[in-house]
Each structure stands twice: as C-alpha cells, then as structure tokens.
Amino acid sequence: MDIIEQVVSGDVRTVARILRDIDDEIPSAMDVLRELYPHTGKSYVVGFTGSPGVGKSALVDQIATNYRKAAKTVGILAVDPTSPFTGGAILGDRIRMQRHFLDPGVFIRSLATRGHFGGLSRSTNDMVNVLDAAGKDVILIETVGVGQDEVEIVNSAHTTVLVTIPGMGDEIQAIKAGIMEIGNIFVVNKADREGSRKTVRELMNMIELGARRHNGGEWEPQIVETEAIKGRGIEELYEAIEKHRAYLLATHTEKWREILQKRARMQFLVVLKDQAFRTILERLEGRGDSLDEMVQKIVDKESDPYTIVQQIIDKELK
C-alpha cells in the first residue's frame, strides 16, 4: 500500500508523519498533498476562535465528545500556544484531554505558532486536507485571537464559532470591529460568571446591527451560553453547529457554493504566496546568494529592502 492509500485508509502513523512533514516544511509534502486532494471535501470543518483564557479547548473537547457519541470520527487541530492540546495550559486540562488520546476515532495535532514565517495558515490548511483525506468526519480547529492568520484559518472552516466570556467588553468590540462577519455562532463561555446576560445582550445588539447581514440574511447567528468545564450548554452548541451545517448543506444553495469557493480561493492564495516565497528562497540559496549578506547591506545602508527585493524579483521572475 502506498502512502496515499495509507492516508486514505486512515492509517494513524502515516497521517502523523505527513503532518510532521508539513510542519517541518519538507518539500515532498507538496506532492503528497497534491495526490491526496482528490480524496478531500468530505470533512466538515468547524473553527473555534477567541482570546487566550476563554476556554476554547474545553469547548472543543466537549464538542469532540458529542461527535464521538454520534459515531463520527474527529480531527482536532490546535493553533494556539495556550491550548492544552499544545501543552500550554494547566495540568488538569491536559489530563482531561487525554480521554481523546486513547480514542482511535480522534486525531489530535497541535501546530507551533512560532517558526512558521507567516506560513501558519498554509500549514493549517494543508493539515485540514490531510485529515479530510484520512476520512475524519469532522475537523475542529482551535485558534487564538483576531490576527490575519486567524482570519485566514477561520475562513477555511465551514462553520465558525467565536468564543468569549462575560465581562470582556473590549472583546466584543474586537469581534465587532474585526471578525464579526465571520462568526456563525457566538459562545459566551464561563456563563456562570457575573455579566453573562449582559454579554449575550451585547452580542444580540451586534447581530441586529450587522452580523445577520454578513451571514447572507438567511442565517441568524446563534448565541449560546456555556460552562464547558461542567458540560452546560454543550448540547445546545452542538445543535447550533449541526443546524448551521444543515442550513449550508440542505439545498446546495448559492450559499454553499460561495463557501466552497471562498475556501478554495483562500487555500489557493495561501499556498501560492507561501510556495512562491519558499521557491525563491531555495533558488537564492541554490545560486549561492547569501541572505546574510543582503541583510548586512540593509543594516549598513548600502542598500534597502525594497531595492534588494526588486532585484531578486527581476532576477527570479520571468
């Protein structure tokens, strides 16, 4: 059985190896990804995003459990330095996650958020494709913050869950200003804390003001209060996700095609940008052009980044 067949059959060791190759930016991973691509498109991808400390991992953990109860296989990608999956959070959390480590129906992978020179969203997309080809029914992506990478990552999900906690007024502002339009479901986690209802009301106002429009006028963004640690509200969140999935899939509407196109465009541009950059760096290296020397020229003001870049582009591009 070749490597592609092994992935498609769901072989855990092969999948793990390819994900490692992607993380290490091994060039041959691209060939594997190319051959795997025809096997993708069956997974449902759900993105969870929010600031550190809002409890995204606990939510992902609980939702994974719900999908397992429904006999669905699950892939989890944690793009978050604070994730217990990544090893960031407290011991209790990590132990709690271990129930999934023992379950062959759940594949968990974390991505380092350092060292990828802007290639984080590409790595995440590539890994989603591998888990998709490997037959995971559902892929849950946990990502932190509201930066550009997160927007790109979240744009490659079918359903996006924005997670906040009570009392983070500025957090709501962030959602409003930055990523409101990408939220299909809003979660107020740690809802036992003071101010949960107020946060829900703020979210409702925000949705009234614009999020509904951004969702195409048809899907009304859901708001769910949860206490992930205790399991409260999880069933409701699970149903909200499934409801959004059903909304998207029901009719193979314009909306579903839009989402497929948006995902394809994002994946394509992310790979193009990253691969062009990698290829140019490789060629510079192949020609013996020293990056260090170029950097030194910039430091010494003998040249500048814009001139050197233009020279490289003139030389490397047709």
Next chain:
Amino acid sequence: MDIIEQVVSGDVRTVARILRDIDDEIPSAMDVLRELYPHTGKSYVVGFTGSPGVGKSALVDQIATNYRKAAKTVGILAVDPTSPFTGGAILGDRIRMQRHFLDPGVFIRSLATRGHFGGLSRSTNDMVNVLDAAGKDVILIETVGVGQDEVEIVNSAHTTVLVTIPGMGDEIQAIKAGIMEIGNIFVVNKADREGSRKTVRELMNMIELGARRHNGGEWEPQIVETEAIKGRGIEELYEAIEKHRAYLLATHTEKWREILQKRARMQFLVVLKDQAFRTILERLEGRGDSLDEMVQKIVDKESDPYTIVQQIIDKELK
C-alpha cells in the same frame, strides 16, 4: 520640494498620503519607500502587545504624553481592531486620545486588520519606515494578540512591552508558550484589580525560568504594575523603556547589532514574500489568466491548489 523632501521635512499631509498609499497597496509606494530608506534608522520603535481589553491604547496614550513632555516627536501605529485610535473602543477612550490629535508633534495612524491578505506586517513595517524618515523620534506600535503577524510586527521593534492584566492565568501561559522571548518589559495593567501581585509573581517566575536567557543574559526583563487610566506606574514604565533603550544603545554592543540585523532581516523577508506574491498576481492578471477560473477548477476537483500553484510557479519563475 519633491515628495521625498516633503516627507523628510515632516510634512503631515504628504506622510498621511503615503501611508494611505501603503494601506491601499499602490505599487508606486514601493518607489517612495526605496528613496526614503536612506533617511530611516533614527527613530526608536517600541511595540506594545497584548489581548483585547488589557488597556494597551491607554498605555500608549500615556507613554506618548511622557515623550512629548521630553520634547520628543511621536508616531503611533495602531494595528488593533479594538484600539480607540482605530475607532474600536468606547467613546470615552476616543475622546481621551484627542489631546494628541491636536498636537502636531504626534502622528497617529491605524491599520485595518482586514483586507490585507497576510500583508499586515509588511504594511506596518513600511509605515514605520515612513514615520522614521519623517523624523519621529519615537514610534509606538500597538498590536493585539499572539499570532504570527504580531510576532513579525513586534520583531521590528527595538523594545517590546507585553501587556497583561491581573487574573489572566492563561494569558501568562500564552506569553510563556508563544512570545516570552520577545518581551523586554512586562506590564500588569489594571493593577488595582485583585490578583495583581500574584500575576507579578507568576511573571517573575517565568522570567527566572527563561525570559532572562532569551534577553541575552544581560537585560533583566522589567515588570511594571500600572493603572493606565489613572496614570499610575506610567513614569516607571517610561523609565523602563528608556532603560532598555539605554542598555541597547550604550555600547553599540553585539546586542544592538543583533537587533538591527533581526529588524533588517524581518523587513526584508516580509517585503520579499509580499512583493513576490503581488507581482505574480499582477502578471497572471496581465496575461488574462483568471483567478476565478482557477478557483472554480479547484472547487470542481478538476485540479487542486497544489498543482495549480506549481504550474504558476513553473510558468512565472525562471
């Protein structure tokens, strides 16, 4: 007077126009940046990073005031959807900032965090260079979160201030896991809140464990408790920044050269990646190759992003 002379003389309208061109990704901005580059290198750049709601803008506002008192000119770049500079936060904040809007010694610009397809760190770097050439003594960058873009942005600063608030244990984890090594100064803002001392102790432990090493063994990362709104701790923070600046500048040591090289390398790679991508897209367009058609082929599984990207690279690169 040509455009370069106008920028170098600090003409506000010209500076504003060029920053707008950078934001709009107008190709000619690159020529301006190239000619401005020899005039850069005099500004001191301080990056403030932390989650939404920790009060970065209020800190930046206060520190700007301190620099103004010291008769230094200030540039402020807000790369944060929640920043009052950007228009994200509550009215009171925005009014407070207005004292600077009336001061010709302060130039404030916010960057949208949407729409830049991964080019956010490039835009920020480019804008820093313009403000630098325009003669700002100090440039304060406000950025949210711990994503890849933020790391790139913060790496282009001389001094990095990581801002947190009491009771965000996971926040500390994030700092620890993701960006500990880039923090020169740690601020516990809203220090009147319960748990501030505990947060300081956690930070001290963290520094003991590793941040000192990451700072080259010589600079001991400072921890400052502040209440930005009331001005408490601001003088101390200001002194910590100046102390770090003095440390870097004092001897023109290895450390200072390292920082210049790190900044130059980051700027160079960021411009290369972004410019190569833009140039390839322009050429595809010039040849009449339709991105939409490529995307549709991916959606229809007639091809895949990896194959199409490889075809483009084979065609466009020598």
